[in-house]
Amino acid sequence: MAKGMTTKARKKDTREKIELGGLIVKAGLRYEKRALLLGLLIDASHRVKGDEAERSRLTAIGVEAFGHDSK
Numbered sequence: 001m002a003k004g005m006t007t008k009a010r011k012k013d014t015r016e017k018i019e020l021g022g023l024i025v026k027a028g029l030r031y032e033k034r035a036l037l038l039g040l041l042i043d044a045s046h047r048v049k050g051d052e053a054e055r056s057r058l059t060a061i062g063v064e065a066f067g068h069d070s071k
Helices: 007-026 034-048 052-070
Strands: none
Touching: 034 052
């Protein structure tokens, strides 16, 4: 955490990290090694930069997965 970060900012930062961890669980990757998870995310980051078709494809997969939350 940055020195001088307010309590409100720390709480927001913590909440965001918890939510991001929840995405790993939702994707079924809870028990994978951290190095693999980071590699997946770095690879995906490189693939979506400048590739709107890939970005749209992956977004559609995510939207569908979130849509299953209510079921």
